[in-house]
Amino acid sequence: MNIFALLSLFGAIIVLFLGSFVFAKDTRNSLNILFILFCFSFFILGLAEYGMRAADNYETAFFWARIATLLMFPISFLFHFSLIFSDKLNSLEKKIVLPLIYVPTIIFSLLALFTDIFEPSPVKKYWGWTYGAPEDSFILNLFYLWLFGLVILSIFIILRMYFKASDHNKAIQAKYISIGLIISTLLYFIFDYLQLCSVQIENPELGILSFTISCGFISYAMWKYNLFTLNLTSATENIILNLPDMLILINPKGEIKSVNQATLNMFKYLESELINKTVEILIKEEEIKLYLFQYRMLVNFEKIDDLSDIEINFITKNGKAIPISLSASKIRDEFGMLQGIVLIGRDITERKHVELERKEIVKKQKLYIDEILKSSQFKSEFLSSMSHELRTPMNSIIGFSDLLLDQSYGELNEKQLDFLTDIKSSSEHLLGIINRLLDISKIEAGKLKLKFSEINLNSLINEVRSTIKPLYTKKKLFFKIEGLVDNKFIHADIGRLKEIFYNLLSNAIKFTTKGGIILKIKETNSSWVFFISDTGIGIAEKDFEIIFKEFHRIDSPYVINTPGTGLGLALTKRLVILHGGNISFSSELGKGTIFKFTIPNKNDKNI
Numbered sequence: 286m287n288i289f290a291l292l293s294l295f296g297a298i299i300v301l302f303l304g305s306f307v308f309a310k311d312t313r314n315s316l317n318i319l320f321i322l323f324c325f326s327f328f329i330l331g332l333a334e335y336g337m338r339a340a341d342n343y344e345t346a347f348f349w350a351r352i353a354t355l356l357m358f359p360i361s362f363l364f365h366f367s368l369i370f371s372d373k374l375n376s377l378e379k380k381i382v383l384p385l386i387y388v389p390t391i392i393f394s395l396l397a398l399f400t401d402i403f404e405p406s407p408v409k410k411y412w413g414w415t416y417g418a419p420e421d422s423f424i425l426n427l428f429y430l431w432l433f434g435l436v437i438l439s440i441f442i443i444l445r446m447y448f449k450a451s452d453h454n455k456a457i458q459a460k461y462i463s464i465g466l467i468i469s470t471l472l473y474f475i476f477d478y479l480q481l482c483s484v485q486i487e488n489p490e491l492g493i494l495s496f497t498i499s500c501g502f503i504s505y506a507m508w509k510y511n512l513f514t515l516n517l518t519s520a521t522e523n524i525i526l527n528l529p530d531m532l533i534l535i536n537p538k539g540e541i542k543s544v545n546q547a548t549l550n551m552f553k554y555l556e557s558e559l560i561n562k563t564v565e566i567l568i569k570e571e572e573i574k575l576y577l578f579q580y581r582m583l584v585n586f587e588k589i590d591d592l593s594d595i596e597i598n599f600i601t602k603n604g605k606a607i608p609i610s611l612s613a614s615k616i617r618d619e620f621g622m623l624q625g626i627v628l629i630g631r632d633i634t635e636r637k638h639v640e641l642e643r644k645e646i647v648k649k650q651k652l653y654i655d656e657i658l659k660s661s662q663f664k665s666e667f668l669s670s671m672s673h674e675l676r677t678p679m680n681s682i683i684g685f686s687d688l689l690l691d692q693s694y695g696e697l698n699e700k701q702l703d704f705l706t707d708i709k710s711s712s713e714h715l716l717g718i719i720n721r722l723l724d725i726s727k728i729e730a731g732k733l734k735l736k737f738s739e740i741n742l743n744s745l746i747n748e749v750r751s752t753i754k755p756l757y758t759k760k761k762l763f764f765k766i767e768g769l770v771d772n773k774f775i776h777a778d779i780g781r782l783k784e785i786f787y788n789l790l791s792n793a794i795k796f797t798t799k800g801g802i803i804l805k806i807k808e809t810n811s812s813w814v815f816f817i818s819d820t821g822i823g824i825a826e827k828d829f830e831i832i833f834k835e836f837h838r839i840d841s842p843y844v845i846n847t848p849g850t851g852l853g854l855a856l857t858k859r860l861v862i863l864h865g866g867n868i869s870f871s872s873e874l875g876k877g878t879i880f881k882f883t884i885p886n887k888n889d890k891n892i
């Protein structure tokens with residue numbers, strides 16, 4: 286038996302064994318796929334070399350030597366392998382680089398098999414048949430240059446990964462693979478190339494064996510890498526297994542290829558009942574269209590890689606609907622081809638429940654607010670009608686008290702006069718409260734309408750002055766008016782404007798013990814501005830916010846001993862606003878207060 290032929294066969298079998306071993310570890314890894322292709326084509330070469338060496342005539346040796354010219358295939362696979370290994374192939378490069386490798390390979394191989402361009406012309410040596418020295422031809426040189434170039438480039442690319450790879454495992458792999466390739470290439474040169482170049486060294490070339498060494502290195506590196514991915518895969522598998530969310534893997538046709546336990550638990554199916562069925566089996570009938578629309582969008586549009594948070598009602602085997610928030614992501618292979626879609630779904634029954642509860646609460650709140658609004662309207666209506674009903678008897682009480690006090694119906698003793706005077710003043714006080722309440726509630730209900738007219742400011746102010754004159758003269762206070770000009774007209778409701786002045790001025794007098802009051806009038810482009818300043822008790826800053834509120838009076842001995850209802854300023858503010866103006870004040874405790882209010886000019890108010 287020819288020992289060198291056996292060595293080739295041995296090398297071929299080892300290469301095939303190594304390739305299969307690595308491939309079996311992870312059949313989905315594209316590097317492994319390329320490696321097994323590389324090993325298999327090498328195995329064919331090994332067989333061819335064995336066949337040639339062991340041949341007992343020239344024809345058989347020639348036949349096998351011709352098969353051995355398919356050397357280009359393992360080298361092309363090796364180059365492709367190095368590109369994927371170094372993550373160099375993006376989708377554009379794939380379209381250009383891969384044809385550039387494989388098209389010449391196929392052309393060269395067809396030429397080698399079916400024409401005489403690569404005349405292998407084997408010769409018989411003492412160790413058996415071997416390749417004869419080839420004719421010097423251009424195509425043949427090109428062929429060797431091509432092969433040589435691909436091997437050197439592969440070594441260069443993989444060696445570069447050794448220096449560049451950020452992944453430690455990848456760098457180790459790159460190291461082993463490049464060592465293997467360099468050793469094999471050097472051996473090949475020594476054994477084969479020198480022979481081919483007709484250097485007369487009488488040694489048997491061992492090309493297959495030399496590349497068996499590089500296969501050894503590559504498979505060792507791949508095996509390590511596989512172990513690594515295997516660990517990661519098992520970790521991922523564990524995560525997926527324990528994931529509480531639904532996880533379904535479907536192929537591009539939409540058929541279920543794999544499901545996790547959570548999916549089976551959630552939908553009460555056995556795995557075998559779902560595999561190879563379409564996902565529609567799990568979806569509520571009326572929602573299938575929505576699902577299909579989303580699914581087609583994902584599959585047909587290259588640019589869309591994932592969809593997230595689509596709410597779809599799924600259905601269990603026994604017909605129970607489960608609202609699911611669904612996300613879908615495409616899975617692509619190394620070549621960018623769509624391999625499948627992962628559907629991840631979360632049961633959102635709980636979330637829906639909370640949402641429903643929230644809606645319920647919002648609904649209730651709305652009802653409650655409506656109730657409040659209604660009751661405040663009711664309050665206003667109640668107040669206005671009650672005040673109205675109260676005013677008539679109050680007016681009678683005051684009127685009859687007046688008549689009795691007049692004593693035209695008989696003499697009254699002192700006690701009776703006293704009591705009657707009290708009855709009258711209390712009734713007047715009560716009527717004042719009722720009138721103000723009536724006004725406030727009317728304004729609140731939007732029922733108080735102002736009767737606007739052009740008022741002569743001069744006569745209005747004089748009228749106000751004579752009304753309050755008894756009040757300030759009684760307290761020996763001065764009252765000054767500044768800025769009042771003749772023949773000026775103001776657009777307002779005369780009765781209500783008088784009321785505003787009366788309230789502010791009577792307060793100023795009420796809360797002043799010495800000094801006096803100044804009413805200052807200013808006309809601006811847009812409005813009349815009135816300042817009522819006094820030298821009275823003033824207001825502490827902490828009380829600033831309460832004085833416009835209904836029934837609020839300042840809690841001080843002076844105020845408590847002064848008659849009042851706490852309604853005057855509340856009404857005054859509403860009346861000023863109703864005129865389109867605004868009211869504010871500044872004050873210092875113990876020094877006095879200045880109220881300022883504006884009444885807009887007619888043009889500005891558009892009344």
Ligand code: ADP
Nearest residue numbers: 792793796832838839849850851852853854878
């Ligand atoms: P009333 O005068 O009937 O008490 P108001 O609504 O007119 O009610 O005034 C509310 C409170 O504002 C008064 O009780 C008083 O404490 C304070 N106040 C109003 N005007 C003045 C002022 N010119 N100086 C000091 N305090 C004032």
